[in-house]
Amino acid sequence: MPDKVNLIEGMRPVTHDHLREARVIANQVTLSQLTSMVKNNSAADISDLLKRESTSYPDLVGSLATSFASGSNDTTINSDPLPSVATGLLDLPVEVSAITVIQSLSPSILTLVNADQGYEGDQEYLSTDMAVILNQIIRGGEILFQLHNAFVISIGHGHVVKIATSLDPNHIENTQYLTTHIPELPIPRCLGALRSGQWTYSFMSQALGVTLESVWPELSTAQKISVQEQLGNHLQLLRSQPHLKSESEVYLGSFVSGVCKDSRRMQRVSSKPVRTEADFNDFLFYAPRKTVTPWVERIRSVMRDDHRIVMTHGDLHPRNIMVILETAKSSTSEEKTTQTRESVVRVSSILDWETAGWYPEYWEFIKAMNTIGARGPLSDWSDFLPTKAIGCFPVEYSLDHLLDQWLG
Numbered sequence: 001m002p003d004k005v006n007l008i009e010g011m012r013p014v015t016h017d018h019l020r021e022a023r024v025i026a027n028q029v030t031l032s033q034l035t036s037m038v039k040n041n042s043a044a045d046i047s048d049l050l051k052r053e054s055t056s057y058p059d060l061v062g063s064l065a066t067s068f069a070s071g072s073n074d075t076t077i078n079s080d081p082l083p084s085v086a087t088g089l090l091d092l093p094v095e096v097s098a099i100t101v102i103q104s105l106s107p108s109i110l111t112l113v114n115a116d117q118g119y120e121g122d123q124e125y126l127s128t129d130m131a132v133i134l135n136q137i138i139r140g141g142e143i144l145f146q147l148h149n150a151f152v153i154s155i156g157h158g159h160v161v162k163i164a165t166s167l168d169p170n171h172i173e174n175t176q177y178l179t180t181h182i183p184e185l186p187i188p189r190c191l192g193a194l195r196s197g198q199w200t201y202s203f204m205s206q207a208l209g210v211t212l213e214s215v216w217p218e219l220s221t222a223q224k225i226s227v228q229e230q231l232g233n234h235l236q237l238l239r240s241q242p243h244l245k246s247e248s249e250v251y252l253g254s255f256v257s258g259v260c261k262d263s264r265r266m267q268r269v270s271s272k273p274v275r276t277e278a279d280f281n282d283f284l285f286y287a288p289r290k291t292v293t294p295w296v297e298r299i300r301s302v303m304r305d306d307h308r309i310v311m312t313h314g315d316l317h318p319r320n321i322m323v324i325l326e327t328a329k330s331s332t333s334e335e336k337t338t339q340t341r342e343s344v345v346r347v348s349s350i351l352d353w354e355t356a357g358w359y360p361e362y363w364e365f366i367k368a369m370n371t372i373g374a375r376g377p378l379s380d381w382s383d384f385l386p387t388k389a390i391g392c393f394p395v396e397y398s399l400d401h402l403l404d405q406w407l408g
Contacts, residue, residue: 014065022065026057045217045377059148090138090151090163092131092196099126102200103172105192109203112137112157126194134201138163159191160206167200173256174353175204178238185237186349207349213318215325215345217377223345224384227323230347231316232386235364239310239389243358252280252309254357261355263315264370264404277305277360287407299402307360314355316368316385318378322349362393366400 092099101123113133126134138161141153150164162171175190191203212227219227243250252274253260260270262284270283281303285296313320325343355367365385372381385392 018065019061022061026060043218044214047377060146090153090199091135092126092138092194092201094128094131094135097125098196099131100124100195101126101192102169102195103176103190103193103202105194105203106189108157108159109191112155112159154206155203158206160188160204162202162204164200164202165198167202168354170254170257170259170356171352171354172202174254174356177255178353178356182237182241185234186347187353188349188351207322207351209322209324209346209348211319212321212323212347213378215323216318216381219345223343224380227321227345227347228384228386231321231350232389234347234350235313235316235386236389238313239361241311243309250309250358251275252277252358252360255311258357260357261314263355263367264407267355277307277309280360281305284403290406290408296406299399299406303399304396307362309358310361310364312356312359312364312367313350313353314357314359314363314367315352315371316364316390317371318381320351321347322351324348361391362396364390365393366397369397370400370404 104123113130137155138153141155141161143151143153144160145152149166150162152160152162154160172190172193175187178185178187179189188204188207191205193203194201216224251258251260253270258273260274260280260283262268268283274280274283281300285292285300324346326346327343365387368385368390369382372378
């Protein structure tokens, strides 16, 4: 009988066997990410990935071990390694009414599961046969990205599925909204979504290329300026859209739900509608467990409440930008330089719209600045922000930095 490691109320004990199998999966996930990054760019700087793994790896192992102990994934604990990272942990249940359809599956996903004929798109639940086929597809997929309890898996034919225990529904709603109102914006298309217990399965079109984060340190100044200009064009397109609500219905927050968010060390969500920038400032300074000192009151008093309210991504980080490196043609051998200088960098997609919505015009700038440290391979990201489109707001950034210090 294995030694007991941990006991959670109402749950079987987490044993050494559970931990062993959790590490098997976590190791395969980590290796898959490293392999994918290096395969796309043998000179990729993996320091940021390793830094993230130093905190996310223990969390993933603990979560998997707890999941095994709960028996929720019906995975048998034994001495043999799991044949696939996706086996067991990410399987859909096959019982009728166990999988809720929260967004109808697109024809392309239905084709993958051989259900394009005779399927009613407004069905509430997924059939057993479709669940079985989806499990086979997911098990055979390649894990492109993993962080904590979120996985992005390639399932072939230009499709991916994002599987997570805390997938924000605004991700699906915002993506659909943008696809409808700004179809030329390069973002993944939502192709359907399912929910089973704590897990959400969001199917999307696969963004081509590699993350900007993985190649940024190797890019030349000219290439980085090219990325800056392309992002500027895309974000200018985003910010030029008028608010579709009437003036009396204007709100700050997610495009569809109107939920207002502030993501820092942890995400904060407004408990009530935010109608004006003054309301938004009050929300930013709402911290029931913090003492509002005279200094904090002074910071709040000088914050403007007359910025334009514009469409905003809210997490403009190189990991959320996909690029394709295309080798430029040279007319003579003398004109050839290194591969990096020959490559034309094309922005192919902008990912992760969970925190997007209608926000003050300075919000994009400070959130893009806050996501990058002063040191490391991305330290010059702030030098190439598309400020012609999103503006430059040093005063607002400084005030937000003081706010961030107070929030802790």
